[in-house]
Amino acid sequence: MFAAFRTTRQSVLPGFGLTFGYTLFYLGVIVLLPLSALFGRAAGLSWTQFVNAIFEPRVLAALRLSYSAALIGALINLVFGFIIAWVIVRYRFPGRRIVDALIDLPFALPTAVAGLALTTIYAGNGWIGGLLAPLGIKVAFAPLGVVVAVTFVGLPFVVRTLQPVLQDLDAELEEAAASLGASPFQVFVRVLWPELRAAALTGFALALARGLGEYGSIVFISGNLPLKTEIAPLLIVSKLEQYDYGGATAIAVTMLSASLGLLLLINLLQRYLSAANNGTDELRIGIETR
Amino acid sequence: MTNASNPQATLSAASREGRGRAISLPGAALISVAVIYVALFLFMPLLVVFTQALGRGWSAYFSTFKDPEVLAAVRLTLLTALIAVPLNLVFGICAAWAIAKFEFPGRSILITLIELPVAISPVISGLVFVLIFGLHGWFGPWLVKHGWSVIFAVPGIVLATIFITFPYVARELIPLMQAQGREEEEAAVLLGANGWQVFRRVTLPNIRWGLLYGVILCNARAMGEFGAVSVVSGHIRGMTMTLPLEIETLYNEYNHVAAFAAASLLTILALLTLGVKALVERAERRALESSLEGAFAARGEAA
Numbered sequence: 001m002f003a004a005f006r007t008t009r010q011s012v013l014p015g016f017g018l019t020f021g022y023t024l025f026y027l028g029v030i031v032l033l034p035l036s037a038l039f040g041r042a043a044g045l046s047w048t049q050f051v052n053a054i055f056e057p058r059v060l061a062a063l064r065l066s067y068s069a070a071l072i073g074a075l076i077n078l079v080f081g082f083i084i085a086w087v088i089v090r091y092r093f094p095g096r097r098i099v100d101a102l103i104d105l106p107f108a109l110p111t112a113v114a115g116l117a118l119t120t121i122y123a124g125n126g127w128i129g130g131l132l133a134p135l136g137i138k139v140a141f142a143p144l145g146v147v148v149a150v151t152f153v154g155l156p157f158v159v160r161t162l163q164p165v166l167q168d169l170d171a172e173l174e175e176a177a178a179s180l181g182a183s184p185f186q187v188f189v190r191v192l193w194p195e196l197r198a199a200a201l202t203g204f205a206l207a208l209a210r211g212l213g214e215y216g217s218i219v220f221i222s223g224n225l226p227l228k229t230e231i232a233p234l235l236i237v238s239k240l241e242q243y244d245y246g247g248a249t250a251i252a253v254t255m256l257s258a259s260l261g262l263l264l265l266i267n268l269l270q271r272y273l274s275a276a277n278n279g280t281d282e283l284r285i286g287i288e289t290r
Numbered sequence: 291m292t293n294a295s296n297p298q299a300t301l302s303a304a305s306r307e308g309r310g311r312a313i314s315l316p317g318a319a320l321i322s323v324a325v326i327y328v329a330l331f332l333f334m335p336l337l338v339v340f341t342q343a344l345g346r347g348w349s350a351y352f353s354t355f356k357d358p359e360v361l362a363a364v365r366l367t368l369l370t371a372l373i374a375v376p377l378n379l380v381f382g383i384c385a386a387w388a389i390a391k392f393e394f395p396g397r398s399i400l401i402t403l404i405e406l407p408v409a410i411s412p413v414i415s416g417l418v419f420v421l422i423f424g425l426h427g428w429f430g431p432w433l434v435k436h437g438w439s440v441i442f443a444v445p446g447i448v449l450a451t452i453f454i455t456f457p458y459v460a461r462e463l464i465p466l467m468q469a470q471g472r473e474e475e476e477a478a479v480l481l482g483a484n485g486w487q488v489f490r491r492v493t494l495p496n497i498r499w500g501l502l503y504g505v506i507l508c509n510a511r512a513m514g515e516f517g518a519v520s521v522v523s524g525h526i527r528g529m530t531m532t533l534p535l536e537i538e539t540l541y542n543e544y545n546h547v548a549a550f551a552a553a554s555l556l557t558i559l560a561l562l563t564l565g566v567k568a569l570v571e572r573a574e575r576r577a578l579e580s581s582l583e584g585a586f587a588a589r590g591e592a593a
Contacts, residue, residue, distance in 0.1 A: 012476050014485035016392045019384040026381045030456055031406055034418040041421050080327050087324040091313055101568045102332045108560040110514025112534035113553040117335035213411025216516035233413035245426055252414045263409055
C-alpha cells in the first residue's frame with residue numbers, strides 16, 4: 001500500500017528532467033547506437049553468408065571450446081565460490097579479511113596481467129605446471145588453460161552474489177533442522193538450497209557470461225592453435241584483421257545473442273524462484289506470528 | 291561495555307551472534323579448502339608478477355621504465371583514463387539520481403541497459419566501433435576523406451574504453467542511493483535548498499565512499515582494458531599502445547622482465563583498488579553502526 005502511495009506521489013526533488021535526459025542521451029550515444037551498428041551489419045548479411053561464416057570448422061571448434069570451457073569454469077566457481085562465501089560469512093579465522101579482499105582481484109586485475117601470470121604459473125616450467133608436467137597434464141597452451149583462465153575471471157561473480165544472501169540467512173534455521181535430526185546433507189538440500197538457489201543461479205550465469213566473452217587472459221595462456229585452443233573472440237579479431245567484417249559480425253552476433261538470451265532466461269528463472277521463496281517466507285511469518 | 295543495557299554492547303553482541311562459535315572439524319576442513327583455493331588461484335598470480343618482475347634485480351626492473359615506448363604507453367593509458375573516468379562519473383551520478391530518487395516506468399529496463407557493457411565480450415565492444423568508424427565501416431570513407439582517423443588511433447581507444455567502463459560508477463551508486471531513500475533530500479528542499487545545494491550538502495556526504503570506490507574501480511578497468519582496446523588500437527608502437535597492449539608485445543618478444551615490470555604497475559593499481567574497497571566497506575559499516583547506536587540511544591532516552 002505504501003509503495004502504491006509513493007508511485008503516485010509527485011516528487012518534490014528537482015533535477016529529474018536534466019538527469020534523466022542526460023542518462024538517456026549518454027546511454028544512447030555510448031552504448032545503444034554502437035550496438036545497433038552491430039545488429040545493422042548483421043541484418044545486412046544474407047542467410048548463406050551467415051551460415052557459411054558460422055559453420056566453418058574453425059569457427060565451430062572455437063565456439064565449442066568457448067562454451068564448454070566457460071561452462072566448466074562456471075561449475076567449478078559455483079562449488080568453490082559457495083565454499084568460500086560460506087566460510088567468509090560463517091566463520092572467523094586468521095586471514096579471513098585478506099581472503100575476503102582478494103576475492104575481487106580478478107575484477108580489479110587487468111586480464112592481460114592475469115593471463116601473463118597464469119601462463120607463467122601453469123607453463124611446463126612454472127610453479128604448478130612443473131608439478132603437473134611429469135603426470136602428463138598440460139595446462140598452459142592446451143584447452144585446460146582456457147578453463148583455468150575463465151575460472152579465474154569468474155570467481156568473484158559467484159562469491160559476491162552468494163555472500164549477501166548467506167549473510168541474511170539465519171543460522172538458527174539450520175540449527176533447528178539439525179536438532180530435529182537432519183543430516184548435514186539434508187540441511188543443505190532442504191533448508192539452505194531453497195534460499196540460495198536464485199543467487200547461486202545468478203552468480204553461475206554471470207560467471208558463465210563473463211567466461212564466454214573473456215579474451216585477454218585466454219590469448220596468453222591458450223597458445224591460440226586453430227581447431228585446438230582457439231576461442232571464439234579470438235576468431236572475431238582475426239576476421240577483423242583480414243577485413244572480413246561480415247564474418248566477424250556473424251560470430252559476434254551468435255555469441256551476443258547466446259549470452260543475452262542466457263541473462264534473460266536467468267532473469268525469468270530468478271523471478272520465478274523468488275516468487276516461490278516469497279510464498280514460503282509468508283508461510284513462515286504466518287507460523288511465527290501465530 | 292559490561293553493562294547489558296548499554297546500546298553499544300547490545301549492538302556488538304548482536305553483530306557477533308552466530309559468528310564467534312568454536313570452529314568444528316568440518317568447518318576447519320571447509321576453511322582450509324577455501325584458503326588453499328584462494329592462495330593458489332588468487333594469491334599466487336600476484337606473487338608471480340612481482341617475483342618475475344624483480345627476477346633480475348631492481349636495476350633491470352627500473353630500466354623498463356626508461357624505455358620511451360613503455361613511457362608512451364603509460365602516458366596514453368593515463369590520458370585515456372583521464373578522459374573516460376570523468377565522463378562516466380558524471381553519467382553515473384546523473385543516472386543514479388534519476389533512477390534512485392524518482393519513480394518512472396521502465397526503470398528496471400534502464401538499469402539492465404546500463405549494465406549491458408559488462409555482459410558483452412570486450413572484443414565485441416571493440417568490434418562495434420570498427421563497424422562504425424573502420425575503413426569499411428559506416429563513417430570510414432567519410433573520415434578518410436577528411437583525413438581523420440578513429441580506428442587505429444587514439445580516439446578509438448578512448449571511445450572503446452568509455453564503452454567498457456560505462457557502468458562502473460552508476461552500478462555502484464544506484465543501489466547505494468536507493469537504499470538511502472529520499473527523505474533527507476526532501477527535507478532539504480522543503481527547507482528551501484536548491485538542487486545543487488541538496489546534492490552538495492545532503493546527497494554527496496552520504497554517497498562519498500561508494501562514489502570513491504566507483505571511481506577507483508572505473509579507473510582500474512579503464513587503465514587495464516585489453517580486449518576492446520586491442521581490437522581498435524592497431525598496435526602502432528609508441529602511438530596507439532596502452533600499457534596492457536605493451537605487456538603483450540613485450541611478452542611476445544620474450545622480454546619477460548619488462549613485460550612483468552609493466553604488469554607490476556597495473557598489479558599495484560589493482561591492489562590499491564582492493565585496499566580502497568576494504569576501507570570503504572569499513573567506513574560504511576561504521577556509519578551504519580553509528581546510526582544504529584543513535585537509534586538505540588534515542589529509544590533509551592524515550593524510555
